[in-house]
Amino acid sequence: MTRFKSHMDTALAEASAAATRGEVPVGAVLVAPDGHVVAQAGNRTRELNDPTAHAEILVIREGCTRAGSERLPGYDLYVTLEPCPMCATAISAARIRRVYYAAADPKSGGVAQGPRIFSHPQCHHVPEVYDGIGAGEAEQILRDFFAARR
Numbered sequence: 247m248t249r250f251k252s253h254m255d256t257a258l259a260e261a262s263a264a265a266t267r268g269e270v271p272v273g274a275v276l277v278a279p280d281g282h283v284v285a286q287a288g289n290r291t292r293e294l295n296d297p298t299a300h301a302e303i304l305v306i307r308e309g310c311t312r313a314g315s316e317r318l319p320g321y322d323l324y325v326t327l328e329p330c331p332m333c334a335t336a337i338s339a340a341r342i343r344r345v346y347y348a349a350a351d352p353k354s355g356g357v358a359q360g361p362r363i364f365s366h367p368q369c370h371h372v373p374e375v376y377d378g379i380g381a382g383e384a385e386q387i388l389r390d391f392f393a394a395r396r
């Protein structure tokens with residue numbers, strides 16, 4: 247059995263960095279099959295004027311560019327919040343192996359609630375999904391961010 251190393255701490259650091267930029271604090275990390283981090287990012291929708299610039303999309307784009315491929319089989323993705331339907335669809339299209347997410351997102355999540363993308367019959371690739379790792383810290387970062395904006 248290979249040793250499991252969580253990269254959620256790095257994703258949480260990206261979420262905090264996003265908050266300081268005034269972005270919704272969500273962070274993601276993409277890990278190659280050999281275990282090294284190939285991309286890490288926080289949301290940049292405001293900075294880039296791009297509604298698709300979610301953390302997951304940014305790391306998938308960078309990972310695909312580095313791999314020279316539209317698919318990332320064997321790659322694992324860590325994200326601090328349950329992916330939305332757009333990101334879940336991109337994760338499936340990229341053939342990501344495993345998704346680890348921290349906090350659940352009852353408002354905009356698309357994995358365990360809402361459209362449940364990975365359970366949909368049209369979903370051609372279903373990653374392994376592990377939730378809850380670092381959820382307390384991820385929820386706190388989100389709470390602090392939205393409390394400060396009220």
Ligand SMILES: [Zn+2]
Pocket residue numbers: 300302329330331332333334
């Ligand atoms: Zn998303």
